[in-house]
Amino acid sequence: MSSTPKILLVDDNPADANLTCEVLATSERQTQVSTVGDGEQALQFLHRSGQFADAVRPDLIILDLNLPRKDGRAVLAEVKADPELNELPVVIFTTSHAPRDIARCYELGANSYVSKPGNLGQFFSAVRSIENFWFGFASLPD
Amino acid sequence: MTVYNEVDILLVEDNPDDLELALHALRREHLANNIFVVRDGEEAVEFLFCTGRFQDRSFENPPRLVLLDLKLPKLTGLEVLKLVKNDPRTKAVPVVVLTASREERDLVSSYNLGANSYIQKPVDFDQFREIVKSTGLYWIVINQHPISNPATMAARP
C-alpha cells in the first residue's frame, strides 16, 4: 500500500467520531478518514452510489454497532457476503462488551473486535493500536 | 488432557528458525501462558477440530489466536484456513496468517477465505521479532476474542 491509508469510519456519535479522528490526526502516520453516521450511508459509500459516487475504496473499515437506519451487524453481514467487498478488513469498534455481540460479529466475519474504553487514555491507546497494527504491521489488499 | 484446552496461542509453523524466533518474541512479552505448536496442516486441523490426536480437546475452549504459516507440509495454510473459516464451530477463532510469501494472490485469497489478518514475515530477525510481538499484543490485548463461555471474562475487582 503505497498511498495514504484510507479509513472508513462508521459511527453515529459525533463526539466519538471526532475523538477517533483526533487520535488519528495526531499520529505520525498520515491517514485519510471518511466518516459516515449510519449504516445505509456506509454501504452507499462502499458501493460508491448516490452522494458517494466519488468515494474512494477504503483500506480499513472501523465500524460501530449501534447505528441508525441500518445497524453495524447488518453492514458487517452485507460487506462480508459481497465478493467485491469481503476482503476489506472490518474492525468493530463499539461500546458493547456483551459476549453475545462479540460472538455474533465474529460469526458474521468481522476481522477484529475492539471495545471502546471509557477512559480517554485507553481510548487513545485503542485507536492508536488499531492504526499501528493494521497500517504498520498487517498487509492489506490493494 | 486439560493442557490442550487452555491454549492461548496456536502456532502453526514448520520452519524451526521462524518457530524459535516467534516463540521467543511471544514469551518475552508474557502475552500467553500456553503456546501450543503444531508443525503441519493436518495437525493444525486435528487440533482445531478436536479430532485424532486431540480428541480430548473441546470446541468450548478454542485458542485465543492462531498464527498460521501458509507453506506447510500435509495440508497448506490456505486449506487449513478454508476448513476453519467455513465451519460454524471454528469460524470465530481469530486466525492471523504469518507468512514469508510475497504473492498478492496469497494475500487476497487469505482475506477472501476469512483470515482475520495477514502478516508478511520480514527477512530481518529483529523486525520479525518486532512484528510477532506487535501482532501478539494487538490480538491478545487489544482485540476482544469471541467468548464462548462467559466464565472466561475477567471479573472486575
Added chain:
Amino acid sequence: MISSPTNGGGQSRLRVLLIEDAPADAEIEIAELRRGGFEVSADVVETQKQVRDHLEKTKYDVILADYSLPNFRGMDTLDILREKNLHTPLILVTGALNSETAVECVKQGAMDYILKDHLARLTISVRRALEDVRVRLERTRAQEQLAAKVEELARSNCDLEQFAYVASHDLQEPLRMVASYTQLLAERYRGKLDSSADRYINYAVEGATRMQALLEDLLSFSRIGRNGVKPAPTDVSSAIDEVLKNLELPLKEHSVTITCNPMPTVLGDRFQVVQLFQNLIGNAIKFRAKRNPCVTISAEKKDHEWLFSVFDNGIGIAADHRDLIFKIFQRLHTRVEYPGNGVGLAICKKIVEHNGGRIWVESELGQGSNFRFTFPAAPADKTGKKEDYELYAKNPVSR
C-alpha cells in the same frame, strides 16, 4: 355478610334452614336455639327442591338437617352446597344414629351431629360452627392479601432491577462523552487558561471518572440474578485460579502469600463465583496491615452446603461495622485512605444470597478478618485429599 363481633359466640341474629319433616321437632329445635340466646329466623323445608329454592334465595348462617327424610337424605344437602359453592355449615339433628354413621357423616362434611334427645348441645354446636366459618373467612382473606402483596412486591422488584440496569447502562454513554472530553480539555488547555480553570477542569474530570466507576459497579450489582444462567456444578479451585491470575499484579506487588486449601465443587454460576472470590481476596489485599499480607482460603462441608472462609491478617473490622460493610455504597474510610466505591461486599452478599447462602465476617480491629459464607454443594461433588499447599511464596514462582 354475617355481622358479628370477633367472637362468634356473641352473634345473636341467626338465619337457619331447617330440613325437617316433623314440624314439632322443628319447633323444639328453634325453641332450643332461642333459649341459647339467638334471635332465630328459620325456614323449614322437607324436599330437595325446597332446599334448592331456599338456598338460592337466602343466605343462611347454618343448616340443621334431619338424617333421613321421606324423599331426601339430609347429607345430600352437602352436595347441593358444593354445587352452589356455598360453605354454610351443616349440622345433623337426628334421632338415633349409630356412631359409625355419625363419624362418617362428619368425615363427609357435616359440621356436627346432634341427637334429638340431647338437644342441649345444639346451641354450643351452632356457635362453634359460626366461629369456624368466621375463622375460615379471615384466613382466606389474609391469604388473598398476602398473595396480592407478594405479587406487587415481585413486580416492584422486577421494575426496580430493570430500572437500575437500564439507568446505569444508558447513563454510561453520555458519561463517557463527558469524561473523555473533559480529559481532552485538561490535556489540551492545561496551563493555557488561568489556574482556576485548571482546577475546575480537574474537579470535572475527577467527578466524571468516579461516576463511571460507580455506574460500572452498579451495573455489575444489578446484573446479579438477571443473567439467566442456570446454576451448574462449578469447580471452585479453578475459579480461584482465575482470580489469582486476575489479581496477579497486586499479589506480586505486595508480596501476598495465598494459602488455598482443597476446594469443592459448588452449584452456581462460575462467573459469580469468580466475582465473589475476587472481591474478597481483592479486599484482603487492599486492606492489608503493615506486616506480610497473608490470605487463607478454606472450605468445610456442612450438610448440603459448603462453608467457605477467606481469612486475612489485614486491618480488621470493628464490631459495630461488621454488618454495615455489606451495605451498598457503605464505606468505612475516606477515598484518600482507601480507593473504592463500597460496592464490592454488597455484590458478594447479593451473589451469596441469590444462591441461597449467608455471608458474614468474624473480625476485630487490628486482628485481621475472616469472611465466611455458605454455598450449596453440587449434588455429587468429590472432595480432594486434605493437604495444604501454598500457591504463592514471597518470591513468586511462575506456575
